[in-house]
Amino acid sequence: MRNVPGITVFEPAEIDDLQSCFDTILERRGVARSSEVADAIARALVLAYQRGVADRNELIRLADLAIDEQ
Structure with a gap:
């Protein structure tokens, strides 16, 4: 991940990792990709x-917590 003032630039491998986590959560929860819940998952x-969390399981856990708290 590179930081440009005011912008975070993700490397292709990082995007792939985040996409995989996102897809896992959507599938497990039965959430539509175009829903507000999916947007909240992506943001989380x-x-x-x-913030420095790179472990796949921890990313999924934190995103789940964020959604459950809504």
Whole structure:
């Protein structure tokens, strides 16, 4: 992940990892990709990753927690 002032730039491998986590959560929860819940899941994953969480299981756990708290 590269940081440009005001912008976070993800490398292709990082995007693939986040996409995989996102897809796993959507499938497990039966959430439509175009739903508001899916948007919230994506936001939670990106925020956790930007804060330094890189472990797949931890990203999924934190995104799940964020959604459950809504």
